[in-house]
Each structure stands twice: as structure tokens, then as C-alpha cells.
Amino acid sequence: MNGYRDLRVALLGCGSVGAQVARIILEHGDELAARIGAKLTLSGIAVRDLDAPRDAPLPRELFTTDAEQLVLGADIVVELMGGVEPARSLILRALEGGADVVTANKALIAAHGPELADAAEQVGAQLSYEAAVAGAIPIIRPLRESLAGDHITRVLGIVNGSTNYILDRMDRFGDSAEDAMRVASELGYLEADPTLDVEGYDAAQKATILASIAFHTEVPVDAVYREGITKVTAEQIEAAKHAGYVIKLLAIAERLTASDGTDGVSARVYPALIRREHPLAAVHGGKNAVFVEADAAGELMFYGAGAGGSETASAVLGDLVSAARRHVVGGPGIPGSAHAALPILPVGEVSTSYQVMLEVRDQPGVLATIAGILSEHGVSAANVEQSVSTRGDDVAAGAPPEEPETATLVIGTHTAREADLAATVEALRESDAVTAVVSVIRLEGNS
Amino acid sequence: MNGYRDLRVALLGCGSVGAQVARIILEHGDELAARIGAKLTLSGIAVRDLDAPRDAPLPRELFTTDAEQLVLGADIVVELMGGVEPARSLILRALEGGADVVTANKALIAAHGPELADAAEQVGAQLSYEAAVAGAIPIIRPLRESLAGDHITRVLGIVNGSTNYILDRMDRFGDSAEDAMRVASELGYLEADPTLDVEGYDAAQKATILASIAFHTEVPVDAVYREGITKVTAEQIEAAKHAGYVIKLLAIAERLTASDGTDGVSARVYPALIRREHPLAAVHGGKNAVFVEADAAGELMFYGAGAGGSETASAVLGDLVSAARRHVVGGPGIPGSAHAALPILPVGEVSTSYQVMLEVRDQPGVLATIAGILSEHGVSAANVEQSVSTRGDDVAAGAPPEEPETATLVIGTHTAREADLAATVEALRESDAVTAVVSVIRLEGNS
Numbered sequence: 001m002n003g004y005r006d007l008r009v010a011l012l013g014c015g016s017v018g019a020q021v022a023r024i025i026l027e028h029g030d031e032l033a034a035r036i037g038a039k040l041t042l043s044g045i046a047v048r049d050l051d052a053p054r055d056a057p058l059p060r061e062l063f064t065t066d067a068e069q070l071v072l073g074a075d076i077v078v079e080l081m082g083g084v085e086p087a088r089s090l091i092l093r094a095l096e097g098g099a100d101v102v103t104a105n106k107a108l109i110a111a112h113g114p115e116l117a118d119a120a121e122q123v124g125a126q127l128s129y130e131a132a133v134a135g136a137i138p139i140i141r142p143l144r145e146s147l148a149g150d151h152i153t154r155v156l157g158i159v160n161g162s163t164n165y166i167l168d169r170m171d172r173f174g175d176s177a178e179d180a181m182r183v184a185s186e187l188g189y190l191e192a193d194p195t196l197d198v199e200g201y202d203a204a205q206k207a208t209i210l211a212s213i214a215f216h217t218e219v220p221v222d223a224v225y226r227e228g229i230t231k232v233t234a235e236q237i238e239a240a241k242h243a244g245y246v247i248k249l250l251a252i253a254e255r256l257t258a259s260d261g262t263d264g265v266s267a268r269v270y271p272a273l274i275r276r277e278h279p280l281a282a283v284h285g286g287k288n289a290v291f292v293e294a295d296a297a298g299e300l301m302f303y304g305a306g307a308g309g310s311e312t313a314s315a316v317l318g319d320l321v322s323a324a325r326r327h328v329v330g331g332p333g334i335p336g337s338a339h340a341a342l343p344i345l346p347v348g349e350v351s352t353s354y355q356v357m358l359e360v361r362d363q364p365g366v367l368a369t370i371a372g373i374l375s376e377h378g379v380s381a382a383n384v385e386q387s388v389s390t391r392g393d394d395v396a397a398g399a400p401p402e403e404p405e406t407a408t409l410v411i412g413t414h415t416a417r418e419a420d421l422a423a424t425v426e427a428l429r430e431s432d433a434v435t436a437v438v439s440v441i442r443l444e445g446n447s
Numbered sequence: 448m449n450g451y452r453d454l455r456v457a458l459l460g461c462g463s464v465g466a467q468v469a470r471i472i473l474e475h476g477d478e479l480a481a482r483i484g485a486k487l488t489l490s491g492i493a494v495r496d497l498d499a500p501r502d503a504p505l506p507r508e509l510f511t512t513d514a515e516q517l518v519l520g521a522d523i524v525v526e527l528m529g530g531v532e533p534a535r536s537l538i539l540r541a542l543e544g545g546a547d548v549v550t551a552n553k554a555l556i557a558a559h560g561p562e563l564a565d566a567a568e569q570v571g572a573q574l575s576y577e578a579a580v581a582g583a584i585p586i587i588r589p590l591r592e593s594l595a596g597d598h599i600t601r602v603l604g605i606v607n608g609s610t611n612y613i614l615d616r617m618d619r620f621g622d623s624a625e626d627a628m629r630v631a632s633e634l635g636y637l638e639a640d641p642t643l644d645v646e647g648y649d650a651a652q653k654a655t656i657l658a659s660i661a662f663h664t665e666v667p668v669d670a671v672y673r674e675g676i677t678k679v680t681a682e683q684i685e686a687a688k689h690a691g692y693v694i695k696l697l698a699i700a701e702r703l704t705a706s707d708g709t710d711g712v713s714a715r716v717y718p719a720l721i722r723r724e725h726p727l728a729a730v731h732g733g734k735n736a737v738f739v740e741a742d743a744a745g746e747l748m749f750y751g752a753g754a755g756g757s758e759t760a761s762a763v764l765g766d767l768v769s770a771a772r773r774h775v776v777g778g779p780g781i782p783g784s785a786h787a788a789l790p791i792l793p794v795g796e797v798s799t800s801y802q803v804m805l806e807v808r809d810q811p812g813v814l815a816t817i818a819g820i821l822s823e824h825g826v827s828a829a830n831v832e833q834s835v836s837t838r839g840d841d842v843a844a845g846a847p848p849e850e851p852e853t854a855t856l857v858i859g860t861h862t863a864r865e866a867d868l869a870a871t872v873e874a875l876r877e878s879d880a881v882t883a884v885v886s887v888i889r890l891e892g893n894s
Binding site for chain 2: 020024028031032034035130136137138141142145146147148149150151156215216217218219220223225231232233235236239240243245247250252254256258259262263264265266267268270271272273274275277278279280282284291294295296297298299300301302303304305308310311313314315316317318320321322325341342343344345346347349350351352355357385410412417438439441442443444445446
């Protein structure tokens, strides 16, 4: 297609993430090719069981059980098997053959990251693992590249969605630890054996990776101090709330000077209090966030989904496109930003909703008139409220009402075309029932 | 030094950002060289006035008024002059000469981004401008690279710190619009002519850049629909608060299908309501944040400082290191993450603070005993509180007190060494005054 060269991509593993990655490569091939300047060809998917059910419909002929053979012919290897072996050996073989490697395997990177990074560097190949920490959230690349000229002093991460879900339920709904665990388990937030999550082992692996990258140093996972959430009680959560705090399980990586003057780093995982005004306190449910403090940049936070098949696939694909780009241009850039040439639509085409504050005549039939104006323009009201106005307060305080015959209405609309909403407001302004359109404001951020 | 090759960096402009960039290149040269694999040599700083005061002490011999000459001999040009000309011509000249270019110039990128990107692509040079949007926050690179394999559907940005400061004051302190403007002006958040900020022109430039990158298409700044914050009233803010919303000035870039079926994009800036639970609602003061929605990644947010000399310098340096790395390895990678080899310090060396919940004998002298134990270990209390315990509730409800002689104390400590705090808790546990150490939890996230 379009004279693009082919880049052969070997996929190892086809669980929920692998199936999404394969699906996107197959379904969005043209769009990816335009972005990369080369075509990604899925040369095969290595699996243990050819007949296992998959999360996406994929051509059967892509599957193979011979991962070693598949790796040999690949330009880029995407490892999504999990676990240390055979993932480690296959990645080493791929790197030795000069292939770039993308992996989401946090256990492997936490245990063997430096060995694999060295192997990549020796042959000038690229090893990337954005998906290994905090799922969809771009954090590895910002730490390694965007902050490469800065001096990171501390990283505080909510990097385990299951435990954040449990602690958040206890904080927001007053659940006991047992109840919150049970709900998390029912919703699939916890593995059959929840130890990896609730005892902080998963977070400790991520702390290792974050500390290694933030401080350009090797941090063995054994060196991470670790406490889980199993001792956190509803009483503690309540006392924290009372004092203006929330309890979060944090993975912390910090530059530190020891009492004897030694310059070093600390990596640790434990439940800790966070002020309610801190951006990390607003990380609810199963979401993840990584808060970074750097000398020049100050405070940064990266927030998003920490897990999930398609979310993790997004991070894997970002790494994959980046590796592929390197084959094309020898650099990280994405081609000129203007290749899509999409039309810019006028604001009238936007779908949004309005909150309109009106001053209306306080007499029978006014609401019906206003409702009629909305429906004429295909706009429906989500809610209508008589607002507490300053004038009302004056009345309550005994002052004589200045214009007793008006009332203030706040109408929230359902989503509609901006052009229809604007026409509705114009019609309201001209209606005899309305004495003034006090304010109009859009509502954004809903899905 | 260490046989590294030199990369000549030409700096154009020496305002607050430029002075910080120059300072860091000069002061942290060895650390940057280790990260890059090449030494950054500041070949000169082009300024209009050789004798103007600078934000950092810099060697006088670096300064020149001949920007064109400086650009000619550079491997990487860092443009921090601002404005369209002569910045545009100098950047084009640099790119034509094969130099990589880093710029923080949002006005220039908003107006001429596609032209400059094309010029860079023709010669295989790199043009980067992370600092042009949202200051220190890595957003350009995540959008271009991390999300390169995903499909972005919407970007909602709080990208102007001045207007966010004003709206936040009105929301949190009940300021009138005039009072909030005055305070913002006094604190230096507003320019002498605040029009660029409060009328949304600055945010519109950033909307252009975000939309172009998110959707791989050209979005002229004239095509951005724009409303500023000058019509936002205290009454609106109050009504929004009452209804569970907060008003933010948003720069919005969105994939959209028009009513006639045309696939296109919308870029717009206006004040809008956001639910208080939305992550953007927690962006206070002069901070910036960019909320991104993508098909696979779901919801992401990038948060941090949107302006400031050292903050912006961090983003510029990230781009500079990335460009320099490309000269060394032909790729974006940072060398193996383990070059610093820092010691991993035990958790006892960490400085933190504790909140300790104790059950104590309710008798005279107990507080003095506990205070004595803290001070013996060099730990001081920040606050001590008698907590409302369930047992206390039982008493209030008329149930007979089970252990009337105990009380519950919550002690918050000042920051101390973890080892000292742990020893303090051990001593409290062994004290006769304490019947039980109910819970111990650390407090994190303070500066």
C-alpha cells in the first residue's frame, strides 16, 4: 500500500491486551501506516494453546506455538506473555537479533530491567515498556525523555488500581475493609489470590521501575520497603477523614541523603495519609496517578486508567509506533502533524449542553411558554430550578421587593447542537415571558 | 571530558526561561553529558541588548547580537525570543542548515507550525516545542508519541494559569471578578495588558497546537471559536457551586461529525461548567492541566505548572536532551537507566511524619509521659487530639462505659527520621501510660 515498506511485528502472548493490540494493528493498519511511514505487518502471534478463546476475532493462521521461530524474523517484538520465563529469554534473543522490543511485563522489567536495557543498548535496539507501570498513563516516556534535562527529587504513585478501589470505597462509602474487599473481588478488581495487590507486591515492582528511571540507577525489587493495606481499618480511614486526610497506598521513589551524608535513593510502598487538597487525593476508584516532583518542573501529575485490556494496549501501541518510526526516520518524531487535513467545523456543529439563567415574569403559563420555546428548537431540559436570588434574600431580610413580579430560573439542557442551543437562547431573549437572560454557560467534561 | 563529542547549542533569547536554560546547561553539564552521551556546549546566546540584566549570572563572552551568525554553526538551536519574527526566519534558517530546533514559542507554532514542521521533515531535522503548551507539563510528547497508536477523541485543557487563578479565587474565596483580577495582577499573574489572557487569545493559540497534534491536522488559530472570562460573574460562579459545578476556562479540541455527516474537528475556547468530581475541577490556582480522552486509553490527565522560568526551562531541556540523543544514537532512547549507581537507602533513613493513634490511661501525667517519650527520640508533636471514639459514642447513647479509664489520642508528629519515629512508637508501646497503639500511619505529599 502506497509504497510503504513493511515492518514485521511478532506478538508474543494473546491475552486481553495482546488480542487488542493485534486487533488494532489489523483494523487500523492504514492509519498507523500514515503515522509511521511504514506498514506494520503482524507476522504471527505466539500462544501456548492454538484453540484458546480470544478477546477479539483474529485470523487463525496468525497463531503459532513456536515463539522462538517467530522472534527470529521480526523487526519489532511485542511481548505480552507475562512472567519471567520464557519472556526474558525470548526478549534477549530478539534484542540480540537487532529487533526492537516492546513489553508490558512489569515483573520481568522489575527483576531484569537493567540486563535487558544493556542488551538493547549493545546492539542499538530499543526496549520500551510504557505499559508496565500505570497501564495507559504515559509515565515512562515523560520521566525518561520529557524530564531528561531536569532533576527529579520524588515520585509518589498510586499504581495499583485494586487497592485504590478498596481504600476509596472505605473512604467514600464508609465500607469496612472486608466489605470493600468483597466488592472489589466481585467486580473483578482482585485476582483469586489478592496477595500481590493487597500486600503491595505489585506496587513494589512498579516502585522499582519508577525509581530506576527517575534516578538513572538500579533499584532491585528486594530493596523496596513494603507494607500492604491489610492493616488499614475503617477507624483509621474515619480518623484520617476527620483530620482532613485520605489514605492511599503509595509507591514512593525519593532522592535522599542518609544521616551519614550518603547520597542515595529510597523506594518504598505503604499506605499513607495525603492531604485532601493534594491532587493524588482526587484519584478515585481503580484509577492510577503518578505525582512527580522535579527541581525545575516543580510538581507534575499523570492520571488515568492503570489497567484494562484496551487501555494497556494503547500504551503498547504508542511504544510500537515509536519503535517503528525509528526504523523509518532514525528518530522519534511523528511525521508532520498535518497529514490528515480534516475540516475545521464551526462551533455551531458542536454538541454540548447549556445552563441558562433567566429572569422571568412570575405568573402562570410562563414555564409552559419556556418549555415550548425549547422544544421548538429540538432542545430538552434536563432540569429546571428556581434559583436563590439576592433579591429573594432582600425579601427575607425584610427589605421591600423591588420587582416582585419576576423570578430567577436556571435551566440545564440535555446535550444538543450548539446552533440549536444558541437559537433557543435567542428565542428566549425575545419572549415576553423572559425579562432577562442573565447568563448562559456551557457544560463540558461529560462523556 | 570523557571523550564525549561536543554538540553546539545556540540559544536565541535570554529572558527568564533562556537564562535558566543557559544556567542548567552550564552548571549541570556533566550530568547532562552522562544522560546524552555527548557534551552540550553553549556556543552563544543571541540577545538584542548585551547589557540587559539577566535572571542568572552568565559569562559575558557568550552573548552576541548576531543571531543569524550564531544559528549557522549550531547543531541544535533553542529559540526563546518569542514573537513571530525574527524567530520564524531564524528557525527556518536553522532547519535548512540541518540543525534541530527546540522552541517554547506558542504564538509562532500556532501561526506557522505546519510550515516549520514541513521544513524540519524535508531535511530530517527535529522540531520540538513541548514548552509551548502548558509549560512544564509533558503533553506534546505524550500526544505525539505515547498516544500515537491510539485514537484521540477529545482534549480539554486548562492551559492559561492567569484565568484559572482568577476563576479559582472567585470559586474558593467568593471574590468578585474585579477583586480576583486585581489580586492576580498584583501577584504578577497578569500582563500589563491582560487581554491576551482574559479574552482567551492565549488559550486559543494552545487549542490550535493541541488540536493539530491530537488529530494530525492543520488547525489555523483563526478557526478557533473563542470566548474569554470577562463575562463570568460571581453570581454565575455561585450558582455553579450550588449545582455541583465549577467554572473553568477550557481549550477544547474535539473530533466531531457535523450534522451533514462531515467528519472534522472543532477547536474552541470558552468558560464552561465542569462537575466538581471531574479531575479538572481540582486544578487550582495558576496550575494547568490537559485532560485527554482516547478510544483505547480512556481518560488521561496531565497536570502541573503552566508557566514560570524554571518550569518552562524543564520542558525546553527535555526537548534539548531528546534532540541531542538523536545525534548520538539516532534514536530517542536515554542510555541504560543504571548509569548513576546510587545506593538504595533503608527505610529508616527516610524523613516522614507519623500519625499515631493511642489508647491511653485517662489519668493525670499521661500527656507529660508521652511528650517525654517523643522528645527523648528527637520527635516533636505537630498536634495532639483526643479522638471521638466509638466507645465515646456508646457513652453518649447511654450505654455503660466498658473501660472508663482509657482515652484515645491521635498524635501527629513533625517530620523526623523514620528510624526515630519507629523507635518512638516502640517506646510508646512499652510505656505504662499507653494501653494500646491502635494505629500508626505515615503522612506523605508535603513539600
